[in-house]
Amino acid sequence: MSAGQGTERVARTARGARTRARLLEAAEQVFTELGYHDASIVKIVQAAGVAPGTFYLYFSGKREIFDELIGDLNRRVRHAMSEAASQGGTRAEAERLGFQAFFHFTAEHPGLYRVIRQAEFVSPAALHLHYGRIVEGYARGLSEAMAAGEIEQADPEALAWALMGIGEMIGLRWILWGDTENVPEEVFDETMRFIRRGLGAQS
Numbered sequence: 001m002s003a004g005q006g007t008e009r010v011a012r013t014a015r016g017a018r019t020r021a022r023l024l025e026a027a028e029q030v031f032t033e034l035g036y037h038d039a040s041i042v043k044i045v046q047a048a049g050v051a052p053g054t055f056y057l058y059f060s061g062k063r064e065i066f067d068e069l070i071g072d073l074n075r076r077v078r079h080a081m082s083e084a085a086s087q088g089g090t091r092a093e094a095e096r097l098g099f100q101a102f103f104h105f106t107a108e109h110p111g112l113y114r115v116i117r118q119a120e121f122v123s124p125a126a127l128h129l130h131y132g133r134i135v136e137g138y139a140r141g142l143s144e145a146m147a148a149g150e151i152e153q154a155d156p157e158a159l160a161w162a163l164m165g166i167g168e169m170i171g172l173r174w175i176l177w178g179d180t181e182n183v184p185e186e187v188f189d190e191t192m193r194f195i196r197r198g199l200g201a202q203s
Contacts, residue, residue: 152200
């Protein structure tokens with residue numbers, strides 16, 4: 001049995017899944033606070049409250065848990081946004097709910113910004129995969145809204161990247177750099193008005 005197969009077998013048990021989740025949570029904390037280069041496996045296991053040897057039952061090293069953390073953050077933020085957006089009756093409502101969920105997630109997980117930005121230099125492939133997965137679902141939803149006549153016809157991929165850029169910059173300015181836990185209501189409302197105009201949303 002290979003080391004990779006052994007890791008998968010351990011992680012499949014309920015206890016193994018909990019330990020792996022704890023390690024990822026600790027990695028999010030350590031990478032967010034210290035950055036990739038100053039982070040260490042010792043600091044991650046200390047934050048997780050597990051023995052150093054336990055780490056290697058789940059991950060081969062610092063780079064692997066970093067990449068896995070990016071994937072974990074990606075899955076969680078996409079789930080939060082899609083769950084919220086699905087409650088909207090129109091594309092304009094879906095955008096508003098999806099952006100609210102994104103900003104809320106970012107406020108609770110600043111690592112979504114800090115870890116992802118480190119990935120540009122540490123793991124470009126993981127960075128590209130992170131954005132690519134978000135764009136894929138986003139563009140699909142925009143295409144469906146265009147087909148339904150809810151927004152103007154345009155290149156859905158280009159729109160998806162543009163909307164992601166808006167979300168990142170607003171969150172960066174008012175959540176990471178600001179003194180509030182979330183985007184101020186007046187800023188959020190102005191952002192949504194801009195997005196509705198840009199999309200040509202009917203309602």
